[in-house]
Amino acid sequence: MKVQLTINGYKKEIEVKPDEYLLDTLRNSNYLSVKRGCDSSSCGVCTVLLDGKPIASCSYLSVKAEGHEITTAEGIQKEAAQISAYFGDEGADQCGFCNPALALTIYAMKRELSDPTDEEIRDYLVGNLCRCSGYVGQQRAIRAYLEDTL
Amino acid sequence: MKINNYHKVNTLDEAYALLTSDKSSSIIAGGAWLKFSKKTIENAIDLSNLNLDQIVETKEAFEIGCMTTLRQVEVNKSLMTFCNGVITKSINEIMGVQIRNIATIGGTVSGKYGFSDLITPLLVLDTKLQFYKNGIITLEEFLNSKDFKNDILVKIIISKKIGKAKFISMKKTSNDFSVINTAVFKNKEECKIAVGARPNGALLAIKAMEFLDNNKTYSEEVINECASIASKEIPFGSNIRGSKEYRIELCRVLIKRGLQEVLK
Numbered sequence: 001m002k003v004q005l006t007i008n009g010y011k012k013e014i015e016v017k018p019d020e021y022l023l024d025t026l027r028n029s030n031y032l033s034v035k036r037g038c039d040s041s042s043c044g045v046c047t048v049l050l051d052g053k054p055i056a057s058c059s060y061l062s063v064k065a066e067g068h069e070i071t072t073a074e075g076i077q078k079e080a081a082q083i084s085a086y087f088g089d090e091g092a093d094q095c096g097f098c099n100p101a102l103a104l105t106i107y108a109m110k111r112e113l114s115d116p117t118d119e120e121i122r123d124y125l126v127g128n129l130c131r132c133s134g135y136v137g138q139q140r141a142i143r144a145y146l147e148d149t150l
Numbered sequence: 151m152k153i154n155n156y157h158k159v160n161t162l163d164e165a166y167a168l169l170t171s172d173k174s175s176s177i178i179a180g181g182a183w184l185k186f187s188k189k190t191i192e193n194a195i196d197l198s199n200l201n202l203d204q205i206v207e208t209k210e211a212f213e214i215g216c217m218t219t220l221r222q223v224e225v226n227k228s229l230m231t232f233c234n235g236v237i238t239k240s241i242n243e244i245m246g247v248q249i250r251n252i253a254t255i256g257g258t259v260s261g262k263y264g265f266s267d268l269i270t271p272l273l274v275l276d277t278k279l280q281f282y283k284n285g286i287i288t289l290e291e292f293l294n295s296k297d298f299k300n301d302i303l304v305k306i307i308i309s310k311k312i313g314k315a316k317f318i319s320m321k322k323t324s325n326d327f328s329v330i331n332t333a334v335f336k337n338k339e340e341c342k343i344a345v346g347a348r349p350n351g352a353l354l355a356i357k358a359m360e361f362l363d364n365n366k367t368y369s370e371e372v373i374n375e376c377a378s379i380a381s382k383e384i385p386f387g388s389n390i391r392g393s394k395e396y397r398i399e400l401c402r403v404l405i406k407r408g409l410q411e412v413l414k
Contacts, residue, residue, distance in 0.1 A: 018153040
């Protein structure tokens with residue numbers, strides 16, 4: 001079946017199966033910043049924004065996304081680069097596999113929560129697992145990014 | 151899970167006609183847990199177009215549309231303070247925000263999932279469910295029945311009773327499914343105790359509730375005895391997250407802590 005999806009501001013008509021997940025649709029359409037990790041809603045590397053809110057694309061049917069705005073890291077390149085710079089400054093980057101999803105979640109959090117506490121930041125990002133960093137550097141980087149840009 | 155046909159319906163009539171047209175038709179809520187199913191669904195019915203994702207607060211109740219996401223419920227300001235925020239606290243550790251933006255309250259309740267952290271506090275709060283054909287029934291009646299498979303859950307109604315409530319769960323990691331979860335509610339008229347993730351679906355601990363109702367003072371001995379009764383009357387099982395024996399011990403301790411909190 002064909003669905004009309006708006007991805008990073010562009011309208012696209014894409015052929016999908018009724019039981020196809022958004023992760024597969026996006027990767028098959030070359031949005032390769034969207035990663036496949038656990039494929040069972042736990043790790044968060046497949047995060048995309050649906051109408052500005054983070055969702056796990058591995059657990060969201062593509063047909064449900066019709067009529068909604070989907071944003072991947074390709075759609076927030078300027079902000080993602082900015083967030084990345086803060087991560088670099090704090091030594092919070094290692095393999096980088098989780099970074100596109102993390103940048104999207106931080107981008108969404110900044111719009112949803114005004115001046116979040118450290119605890120609120122941790123709660124919001126609990127669904128973004130990182131196997132390298134140990135999170136402390138990330139927390140510092142996010143705090144610095146928010147303080148400089150809010 | 152395999153879906154043969156997908157329908158975004160425009161009316162509940164249309165949804166009901168599709169649902170009853172084939173035994174393997176099914177309502178799709180958020181779809182967050184579909185991956186864990188091995189079913190083949192002939193007609194997947196999506197209610198997204200029916201404006202059922204609203205929380206309406208009246209003088210007597212919170213009326214929550216079945217398509218309301220767990221995140222919408224979690225950030226609702228009135229629910230944050232209702233009964234010590236017991237609903238909010240049960241939701242905000244369910245996996246990550248990415249899943250809570252997908253999973254819906256209707257899907258969680260109608261799925262009767264054993265691992266649900268939300269059904270347990272709903273059980274102690276006199277929750278009612280509004281179905282399209284069968285009208286309003288209690289959550290407890292729904293959980294104990296198999297009669298509502300061919301009906302559509304439209305709304306979850308939580309009465310605004312005044313009292314103290316506490317939800318406590320035991321998880322191996324912060325965003326994992328619970329090994330066990332418990333909820334207690336207490337006001338002047340009644341005490342309610344529920345246990346979920348047994349690993350089967352949540353149940354009320356009726357004998358423990360009666361024991362507490364028959365006591366006028368709540369000494370440490372009474373609380374200990376009540377928790378012990380609950381851990382003995384609730385049937386537990388074993389799964390990958392924990393053994394039956396482990397759950398019995400946890401149940402006693404978590405109910406005791408919950409009671410200590412609401413009886414302060």
